[in-house]
Amino acid sequence: MLVVxxxxxxxxxxIDAAAAGAAVRLLDAAPPALLGGNTRHxxxxxxxxxxxxxxxxxxxxxxxxxxxxxRASGGAAAxxxxxxxxxxxxxxxxxxxxxGVALQRPAQGPLPYSRKTAFFLGGGTAAVRALADxxxxxxxxxxxxxxxxxxxxxxxRVTAAVTALGTLSAGAFVLACGGAHADPVxxxxxxxxxxxxxxxxxxxxxxxxxxxxxxxxxxxxxGDPAGLYLVAVDGRSPAADGGIVTRIRGMPLGLVVDRDGxxxxxxxxxxxxxxxxxxxxxxxxxxxxxxxxVLDAAGLRAxxxxxxxxxxxxxxxxxxxxxxxxxxxxxxxxxxxxxxARPGTDPDAAAGWHTAGLDPxxxxxxxxxxxxxxxxxxxxxxxxxxxxxxxxxxxxxxAWADGGHLDNTFAAGMIMAANLIPRxxxxxLAVSISLVFGRIxxxxxVQAAGRIxxxxxxx
Amino acid sequence: xxxxxxxxxxxxxxxRRQLAxxxxxxxxxxxxxxxxAAERRHRLTDSDxxxxxxxxxxxxxxxxxxxxxxxxxxxxxxxxxxxRQRWQSYARYAWPRALVGALDGSGLGPGLLAAAVVLxxxxxxxLAVPAATLFGVHTGPGAFYRVVPFGVMSAGAMLSLGFALLxxxxxxxxxxxxxxxxxxxxxxxxxxxxxAVGRAVLxxxxxxxxxxxxxxxxxxxxxxxxxxxxxxxxxxYGFLLCLAATTVAAGRHHLLGQPAPYxxxxxxxxxxxxxxxxxxxxxxxxxxxxxxxxxxxxxxxxRGADVALTWLLLAVAATGLALLALRGTAAMGLLxxxxxxxxxxxFVLLPYTKMVHGAYRAAALLRDAxx
Ligand SMILES: Cc1cc2nc3c(=O)[nH]c(=O)nc-3n(C[C@H](O)[C@H](O)[C@H](O)COP(=O)(O)OP(=O)(O)OC[C@H]3O[C@@H](n4cnc5c(N)ncnc54)[C@H](O)[C@@H]3O)c2cc1C
Numbered sequence: 001m002l003v004v005x006x007x008x009x010x011x012x013x014x015i016d017a018a019a020a021g022a023a024v025r026l027l028d029a030a031p032p033a034l035l036g037g038n039t040r041h042x043x044x045x046x047x048x049x050x051x052x053x054x055x056x057x058x059x060x061x062x063x064x065x066x067x068x069x070x071r072a073s074g075g076a077a078a079x080x081x082x083x084x085x086x087x088x089x090x091x092x093x094x095x096x097x098x099x100g101v102a103l104q105r106p107a108q109g110p111l112p113y114s115r116k117t118a119f120f121l122g123g124g125t126a127a128v129r130a131l132a133d134x135x136x137x138x139x140x141x142x143x144x145x146x147x148x149x150x151x152x153x154x155x156x157r158v159t160a161a162v163t164a165l166g167t168l169s170a171g172a173f174v175l176a177c178g179g180a181h182a183d184p185v186x187x188x189x190x191x192x193x194x195x196x197x198x199x200x201x202x203x204x205x206x207x208x209x210x211x212x213x214x215x216x217x218x219x220x221x222x223g224d225p226a227g228l229y230l231v232a233v234d235g236r237s238p239a240a241d242g243g244i245v246t247r248i249r250g251m252p253l254g255l256v257v258d259r260d261g262x263x264x265x266x267x268x269x270x271x272x273x274x275x276x277x278x279x280x281x282x283x284x285x286x287x288x289x290x291x292x293x294v295l296d297a298a299g300l301r302a303x304x305x306x307x308x309x310x311x312x313x314x315x316x317x318x319x320x321x322x323x324x325x326x327x328x329x330x331x332x333x334x335x336x337x338x339x340x341a342r343p344g345t346d347p348d349a350a351a352g353w354h355t356a357g358l359d360p361x362x363x364x365x366x367x368x369x370x371x372x373x374x375x376x377x378x379x380x381x382x383x384x385x386x387x388x389x390x391x392x393x394x395x396x397x398x399a400w401a402d403g404g405h406l407d408n409t410f411a412a413g414m415i416m417a418a419n420l421i422p423r424x425x426x427x428x429l430a431v432s433i434s435l436v437f438g439r440i441x442x443x444x445x446v447q448a449a450g451r452i453x454x455x456x457x458x459x
Numbered sequence: 460x461x462x463x464x465x466x467x468x469x470x471x472x473x474x475r476r477q478l479a480x481x482x483x484x485x486x487x488x489x490x491x492x493x494x495x496a497a498e499r500r501h502r503l504t505d506s507d508x509x510x511x512x513x514x515x516x517x518x519x520x521x522x523x524x525x526x527x528x529x530x531x532x533x534x535x536x537x538x539x540x541x542x543r544q545r546w547q548s549y550a551r552y553a554w555p556r557a558l559v560g561a562l563d564g565s566g567l568g569p570g571l572l573a574a575a576v577v578l579x580x581x582x583x584x585x586l587a588v589p590a591a592t593l594f595g596v597h598t599g600p601g602a603f604y605r606v607v608p609f610g611v612m613s614a615g616a617m618l619s620l621g622f623a624l625l626x627x628x629x630x631x632x633x634x635x636x637x638x639x640x641x642x643x644x645x646x647x648x649x650x651x652x653x654x655a656v657g658r659a660v661l662x663x664x665x666x667x668x669x670x671x672x673x674x675x676x677x678x679x680x681x682x683x684x685x686x687x688x689x690x691x692x693x694x695x696y697g698f699l700l701c702l703a704a705t706t707v708a709a710g711r712h713h714l715l716g717q718p719a720p721y722x723x724x725x726x727x728x729x730x731x732x733x734x735x736x737x738x739x740x741x742x743x744x745x746x747x748x749x750x751x752x753x754x755x756x757x758x759x760x761x762r763g764a765d766v767a768l769t770w771l772l773l774a775v776a777a778t779g780l781a782l783l784a785l786r787g788t789a790a791m792g793l794l795x796x797x798x799x800x801x802x803x804x805x806f807v808l809l810p811y812t813k814m815v816h817g818a819y820r821a822a823a824l825l826r827d828a829x830x
Pocket of ligand 1: 004005006007008009010027028029030035037038039041043045046147149176177178179201205206208209210242243244383385412414415428429431432434
C-alpha cells in the first residue's frame with residue numbers, strides 16, 4: 001500500500017499498517033530534513049483520560065472532548081468522526097510510547113497547566129523522528145523528496161499515484177498529505193489580494209495537489225476553503241516554516257494600529273492565549289494585512305520575548321517614520337488614548353486600567369503610553385492550517401459528492417480535519433486528529449488491500 | 460600552540476542569539492536543566508551564557524529535536540554553540556592568565572606537552588637510576604621506592620597536583636563570582652542551601668542532565684542512546700576508585716608504616732584495579748563513540764582537546780594496570796617510570812585541559828540548584 005505524506009497522520013498510518021504485516025511505501029514531498037510536515041512544529045496533543053496520567057493532571061472525559069469540539073465548531077463536527085476521536089484519542093499516549101515517542105512529565109520543566117493535552121518531549125520534531133525510526137524498523141520504505149500530484153482511478157478504486165518518481169501502483173492508498181494552504185495560487189483564489197499578505201507558519205510543502213485532484217474528480221469537500229486558522233505573527237517572519245517563535249503576543253500591553261495609525265479593536269478584551277488567533281483573523285482585514293503593535297518602554301519591558309527586535313524611536317513621530325505608519329494618524333491616536341486612560345480601583349494593578357469614552361475602547365491594561373523610547377512590532381496573519389479538505393466517513397474512506405466512497409483510498413490528518421473542525425479550534429486537536437485517523441486509515445487500508453488481493457486471486 | 464582569545468567576538472553573540480530563540484520556543488525544556496535556567500536568566504548576559512554553557516552536558520538531543528536546526532534559516536545548533544561558549548569560558552576564568560594559551564582546543568599543544576613530560580620523566584629515571592636497579596626484580600615492601608625514591612614521588616605529586624588544584628580553584632571561584640544572580644534568592648538559609656547542595660551533588664553523580672529528559676542522548680545520531688553516559692560513568696567512577704586506592708595506600712604508608720606494593724587482595728590493589736579497568740573501558744568507549752558520532756552538534760575547535768585528554772587518561776590507566784600485572788618482573792622499573800610520567804603529565808595539565816569541565820559543571824549545577 002502507498003501512504004502519501006510524512007507528518008503525524010502518514011506515519012501513524014504507515015506504522016499500524018506495517019505492524020499488521022502490510023508492505024508499505026511512504027512518499028513525502030519534502031526533503032529528508034523536513035520530514036514531518038507541520039507536525040514538526042507542534043508541541044502537544046489532546047486526549048481523553050478518566051484519571052491523572054504520568055503526563056497530564058486531573059481528568060478529561062470523552063464527554064468533555066465531545067462538548068469542547070461541538071462548542072468550538074458551532075455544532076458542525078461530524079458526529080461519527082467525533083465519536084471515533086473521543087473514543088480513541090485516549091489510546092494515544094500508550095500507542096506513542098510503544099512507538100518510541102517520549103512525552104514530557106509536568107515535573108520535567110515548566111509546562112503550562114493543561115489537563116486536556118500531553119506534550120511531546122522535545123516537541124513535534126522529536127516525535128516525528130521517533131515515528132519515522134519506528135516506521136523504518138517495521139520495514140516501511142520511506143521515500144522523501146517525492147511528491148504525488150495525481151491519482152489513476154478506475155471507478156471507485158484508485159490503482160496508482162502519479163508521482164515525481166513515475167506512476168506507482170498499489171492495492172490501497174492513504175492520503176495524509178495535509179491541506180493546501182502553502183499554495184499561494186489556491187490562497188489567492190479564496191482571499192484575493194490579501195493572500196499576498198499572509199505568512200505561512202508551517203511547511204511550504206502542503207500545496208494540496210491530491211486534494212484538488214480529488215475534488216476535481218468528484219470527491220465531496222468538507223469545510224470552507226476560505227476558512228483559515230490565522231495567528232498574529234511578526235511581519236518580518238520568513239515566508240514559510242517560521243513555526244512557533246514568530247508569534248506576537250504583547251497586544252494587551254499596547255495599542256494595535258493600522259498603517260493609518262488608527263486603532264480598530266479593543267486590545268485589552270482578550271488576554272488569554274485565544275488572543276493569538278483572534279488577532280490573526282482580524283489582521284486579514286487590515287490594509288496590506290499589516291498592523292503594528294505600539295508599546296512604550298514600560299510596555300516593552302512587560303511584553304513577552306519576541307523573535308525580532310522591535311522598531312524603536314525616541315518619539316512617536318520618529319517611530320511612525322521608522323515603522324512606516326502614517327505619522328499624522330498615529331500622532332492623533334495616541335493623545336486621545338492617553339487622555340482617556342483611567343486606573344481601576346487599584347491604580348497599581350495594570351489590568352484594571354481602562355479607557356473612558358474611547359471608540360473602540362481598551363478594556364484592560366490601558367495605561368497611557370508615555371515613557372520613551374517607543375517601540376513597534378509589525379504584525380501579519382500567519383496561516384496555521386485551513387478549515388477545508390476532503391469529506392470522509394468514520395472509516396476515513398474518501399466520500400464522493402454524488403454518494404458512496406472510494407473502496408481503497410483513505411484520507412487522514414489535516415486533509416480531512418475539516419470534517420471535525422469546519423471552523424473553530426481547540427489547542428492540541430490537529431495532532432490528535434492526525435494520529436487517531438492516521439491509525440484508522442492504516443488499518444482500513446490493510447483490509448482494503450487484502451480484499452483487492454483476494455479479488456485478484458479469484459479472477 | 461594554538462591560542463584562545465577569551466573574548467573572541469561572535470561566540471557570545473551567537474550563543475545569545477540562539478538561546479533567545481530557545482527562550483521563545485521552549486519546546487526542549489523537558490530535556491535538561493539548560494532551558495529552564497535560560498528562561499530564568501533571560502537577559503542572557505555574558506556570564507549567564509557561561510553558566511548555561513557549563514550547565515550543558517552536551518547530550519545533543521536538542522539539535523535533533525529542533526525545528527530550527529540548520530538547513531532552517533534560523534540555524535539553531537545549541538549543542539555546538541554551548542560547546543564553543545563553554546570552551547571559551549574555561550579560558551575566561553583560567554588562572555594564571557599567562558597560561559591561558561595552554562587551553563588549546565586542537566589538543567595538539569597539550570598532547571605534545573604530555574608526551575614531553577612522560578618522555579622527560581622516563582628519561583630522567585633511566586639516567587638517574589643504575590641499570591642494575593632499574594632492570595632488577597624487586598619485591599616486598601618499598602619495592603617501588605628502590606627505583607623512584609618515595610620523596611621524589613610524593614614531592615612531584617604534591618607539587619603538580621597542588622598547583623593544579625590551586626589553579627582550578629581560583630578559576631572556579633572567578634566563575635562562581637561572575638555567575639552570581641543579580642539579586643540573591645530570598646528565603647534561602649541553612650536548610651534550603653543544604654537541599655540545593657544535595658540536589659547538585661546528585662545531579663553531578665548521576666549525570667541526570669545527560670539523559671535527554673529520560674530516553675537517552677543523541678550519542679551517535681538522533682536516536683536516543685545511553686552509551687555516552689555509561690562510558691562517562693565508567694571513566695568518572697574508575698577515576699574516583701583510583702583516587703581512593705591512592706588515598707588508602709597513603710594512609711597505610713603514613714599511619715601504619717606499610718609501604719607499597721600491597722598484596723593482590725588488599726584494598727589499594729583491588730580499588731586501583733577496578734578503577735583502572737573502569738577508566739580503560741570508559742576511555743575506549745568514549746573514543747569509539749567519538750569516531751562514530753555525527754560531528755554536527757560538536758565544536759570542531761575544541762574536539763581535539765577532548766580526544767587528547769581521553770588518550771592521556773587511557774595512558775594513565777593502562778600503564779597503571781600494566782605496572783600492577785608486571786610488578787614482579789624486570790619490566791617494573793621502566794613501567795613505573797612511564798606510569799608516573801603519565802600521572803605527572805595529567806596533574807600538570809589538569810587546569811588547562813577539558814579536565815576542568817568537572818569543576819565548572821559542579822559549580823554550574825550548584826548555582827542552578829540554588830536558584
Ligand atoms: C507552528 C505550528 C504549531 C503547531 N502546533 C500544534 C500543536 O501544538 N498541537 C497540535 O495539535 N497541532 C499543532 N499544529 C498543527 C499541526 O501540527 C498540524 O496540523 C498536524 O500536525 C498535521 O498533521 P498531518 O499529518 O495531517 O499533516 P502535516 O504534518 O502537515 O504533513 C503533511 C505531509 O504531507 C507531505 N505532502 C504534502 N503534499 C504532498 C504530496 N503531494 N505528495 C507527497 N507528500 C506531500 C508534506 O511534505 C508533509 O510531510 C501546529 C501547526 C503549526 C504550523
